[in-house]
Structure formats: C-alpha cells, structure tokens
Amino acid sequence: GPNFEGWWFGKAVGGDEVWAHCPGQSQKPPVKGWKIPFAGPVRDSFQVLPKAEVQRVDADSRLEAVSTDVSRALEAATWALAQAQSAS
Numbered sequence: 001g002p003n004f005e006g007w008w009f010g011k012a013v014g015g016d017e018v019w020a021h022c023p024g025q026s027q028k029p030p031v032k033g034w035k036i037p038f039a040g041p042v043r044d045s046f047q048v049l050p051k052a053e054v055q056r057v058d059a060d061s062r063l064e065a066v067s068t069d070v071s072r073a074l075e076a077a078t079w080a081l082a083q084a085q086s087a088s
Contacts, residue, residue, distance in 0.1 A: 008038065020046070 006023040007030065010016075021038035022030045029048045036043045049057075 009034075022048075 005025060006021055008018055009020040010018040018038045020034050020036045022034045024030050024033070031047050031049060032044070033042055034046045034048065035041060036046060
C-alpha cells in the first residue's frame with residue numbers, strides 16, 4: 001500500500017531496520033527528497049547520485065583546484081621573471 005511505496009535504505013532487503021525513505025515510483029532512486037531518519041524531515045544535504053556522476057563532479061573539482069594552482073604558479077613566475085629582468 002501507499003505506506004510502503006517508494007525507495008528505502010536499510011540493513012537488508014525486506015528487513016525491519018530502515019534508515020532513509022523517499023517516496024516515488026521511479027525506476028531509479030530519486031536524487032533528492034530523502035527523509036533521514038525515515039520518519040523524519042527531508043534532509044536537503046543528502047543526494048543519491050550514480051557513481052559516474054560522483055566521479056565527474058570529483059574530477060571537475062580536482063581540475064578546478066589544479067587550474068587555480070597553475071594560475072598562481074604562472075603569476076608568481078611572471079613576477080619573478082620581471083623582477084630578475086629589472087635587476088639586470
């Protein structure tokens with residue numbers, strides 16, 4: 001019935017220990033809308049994402065950090081070169 005539909009996280013399929021619930025009838029788990037604990041409020045900070053999406057977000061984050069580091073290094077090298085040229 002309606003009380004049992006949706007997506008559930010628990011210790012085992014069909015088990016009585018449940019940690020989270022999200023209503024819905026989709027073929028894939030919803031990204032947002034999860035209640036943790038299952039009878040509590042929706043926890044907006046919790047998301048269910050495919051592994052590939054998590055990896056993409058992580059790679060994008062690392063790329064952004066490396067780009068920032070490279071920009072800082074280039075800026076420092078340009079400054080050092082200008083200082084060396086003006087000293088000679």
